[in-house]
Amino acid sequence: MDLRLIIGRLLLAIGLLLIVAAKLAPATIRTTLYGTNLNLAWGIVLVACGALFMTTARKAK
Amino acid sequence: MPHIELHWIDYAILITYFAFVLGIGFQLRRNMRSAEDYLLSGRAIPAWIAGLAFLSANLGAQEVMGMAASGAKYGIATSHFYWVGAVPAMVFVGVFMMPFYYGSRARSVPEYLKLRFDEKTRAFNAITFASMTVMSSGISLYAMGLLLASLLGWNFDASIALAALVVLVYIFLGGLTSAIYNEVLQFFLICAGFFPLVLVGLENVGGWNGLVKQLEAVAVSKGYVAGAYTHAWTQMSSPSANPMGIEWFGMAMGLGFVLSFGYWCTDFLVVQRAMAADSMLAARKTPLIAAVPKMVFPALVTLPGMIAIAISSQTNGAFQLPVKPDGSLNYDMTIPLMLQTFFPAGMLGLGLTALMASFMSGMAGNVTAFNTVWTYDIYQAYLKPGQSDGHYLNVGKLATVFGILASWGAAYAAMKFNNIMDLLQLVFAFVNAPLFATFLLGMFWARATAHGAFFGLLGGTIAAAVHHGLSLPMGSAPGLKGGWLAATTVYPSEMAQNFWTAIWAFSVCFGLTVAISLVTRPKAVEQLRGLVYAYTEMPKDPVDLAWYQRPAALGGLILLAVTILNVIFW
Numbered sequence: 001m002d003l004r005l006i007i008g009r010l011l012l013a014i015g016l017l018l019i020v021a022a023k024l025a026p027a028t029i030r031t032t033l034y035g036t037n038l039n040l041a042w043g044i045v046l047v048a049c050g051a052l053f054m055t056t057a058r059k060a061k
Numbered sequence: 062m063p064h065i066e067l068h069w070i071d072y073a074i075l076i077t078y079f080a081f082v083l084g085i086g087f088q089l090r091r092n093m094r095s096a097e098d099y100l101l102s103g104r105a106i107p108a109w110i111a112g113l114a115f116l117s118a119n120l121g122a123q124e125v126m127g128m129a130a131s132g133a134k135y136g137i138a139t140s141h142f143y144w145v146g147a148v149p150a151m152v153f154v155g156v157f158m159m160p161f162y163y164g165s166r167a168r169s170v171p172e173y174l175k176l177r178f179d180e181k182t183r184a185f186n187a188i189t190f191a192s193m194t195v196m197s198s199g200i201s202l203y204a205m206g207l208l209l210a211s212l213l214g215w216n217f218d219a220s221i222a223l224a225a226l227v228v229l230v231y232i233f234l235g236g237l238t239s240a241i242y243n244e245v246l247q248f249f250l251i252c253a254g255f256f257p258l259v260l261v262g263l264e265n266v267g268g269w270n271g272l273v274k275q276l277e278a279v280a281v282s283k284g285y286v287a288g289a290y291t292h293a294w295t296q297m298s299s300p301s302a303n304p305m306g307i308e309w310f311g312m313a314m315g316l317g318f319v320l321s322f323g324y325w326c327t328d329f330l331v332v333q334r335a336m337a338a339d340s341m342l343a344a345r346k347t348p349l350i351a352a353v354p355k356m357v358f359p360a361l362v363t364l365p366g367m368i369a370i371a372i373s374s375q376t377n378g379a380f381q382l383p384v385k386p387d388g389s390l391n392y393d394m395t396i397p398l399m400l401q402t403f404f405p406a407g408m409l410g411l412g413l414t415a416l417m418a419s420f421m422s423g424m425a426g427n428v429t430a431f432n433t434v435w436t437y438d439i440y441q442a443y444l445k446p447g448q449s450d451g452h453y454l455n456v457g458k459l460a461t462v463f464g465i466l467a468s469w470g471a472a473y474a475a476m477k478f479n480n481i482m483d484l485l486q487l488v489f490a491f492v493n494a495p496l497f498a499t500f501l502l503g504m505f506w507a508r509a510t511a512h513g514a515f516f517g518l519l520g521g522t523i524a525a526a527v528h529h530g531l532s533l534p535m536g537s538a539p540g541l542k543g544g545w546l547a548a549t550t551v552y553p554s555e556m557a558q559n560f561w562t563a564i565w566a567f568s569v570c571f572g573l574t575v576a577i578s579l580v581t582r583p584k585a586v587e588q589l590r591g592l593v594y595a596y597t598e599m600p601k602d603p604v605d606l607a608w609y610q611r612p613a614a615l616g617g618l619i620l621l622a623v624t625i626l627n628v629i630f631w
Contacts, residue, residue: 001088007249010081021070021407039407042257
């Protein structure tokens, strides 16, 4: 069992949930980070990190 | 503090995390064929996983919330717990001590004590350590129940029952490997949950420069010089010059040497992660790998506290830490208040998941250390020696169930005795500080004898108790905080008292062990091979290993980096 795959999947899943939250939350309760929707920005970061972990695990396999 | 209202997305993140945690346990259950697989991970864990687990085993939520609380209370001096109180000791254990732990093939720290000294020293350490892990795990559970009840309005009993059940399932199925894998997940969750909190917080205070300006004003308003919250060393000349109430010698000797080395070099909870590594080289690199993120962790856990105190000084009560019944600020609520204030639904779920992961990993780390010490150092050693491996595997599993149940009981005991947490901290100082002297002499002085080690350890522990009984932190009444014999010394803070208690415990243990060893018979040289520096061939690095991957070079680089950090924030 490659732990990188599990970490990747978890980050990917949480990242996608944050992106969904960013799309569904009303604009009035959105928190911004330097003008960017925080849920959206961080969701994308986590999806990218998750994909990176999964790619590394697949390459090692 | 009003309850936080969670949205479905927050629950979805929590449930996703629980599903992964339990999934790991179910996936690993097929690999648990022997007691060694279950209790020692079959010594098959790669260095990077063992390294992150080594770091995370110490990163329970009490640590995360406590360091943020200290950041709010003492400012950047809290980083000493990392740059002085952790990293040098982690380098030392990796470069110098791991060859003995791993090379001796001991399965636990108490077992090393048996091989190096004798049964009575092992028994003393095994029993005190097993008791401490159960108490510590129970307090972790209690703190989590309390946080969820006060923050989210969840039922206390249901919260701790659910967390205990989840931890039980994944350790029961996957043993130490499952705990280690989940600790690594926890590490990434903490980074994912707290890094954006720091970014949002910094944006709110006008970046680092804005934070420094605001904290200078806070320091002046409290009667310190402007840099007291933003410089780590400049105000350490006198205890009254810094909010921590400690001077540089107490800091360097008490925290930087005795307490830090006592914890990182001898506590089986963390050492177990390195002993599970797949080779000697991996075991030596485990603490070194852990030291790299440890160096930058103040940015994740201390900085939010500093930001919180800066914001609360500017907002005229709009952002204010809750007040305890005695009228003092409840600094422990720093992280929950920051999460509540700055995170929207979604990110809030991620932040709370990170906190819950920390609580559960803290508990799991203690339970896996407990089941190993119970099975090998108490049950196999004294109750039922000579049984089959399958028998000890089953005992390990039963010890897991017992450890969880005992932790559950300890959580309720903690609820009834509100000083139990202080008591545990005290016991840690009593046990770990003298133990480091025992290990230092045991590993690096072949003349140290079994009687010297045992009575030195006992004497050091008693010295800690006596010092505690004769001293008191300023403003405290005699009792659990000290002074129960006679308050002959008053320290400016509890921390200063703890550091000096540790210094006394270490010094007495060291002196007694040397004195008694000189008049008692040492073990024969043949019995010391692989256990003592003078009679052990230090492991040679593979010739094709790059210089920066060699433990000694890596350790040197890490020490250089941590020195630079100290200078930057001097």
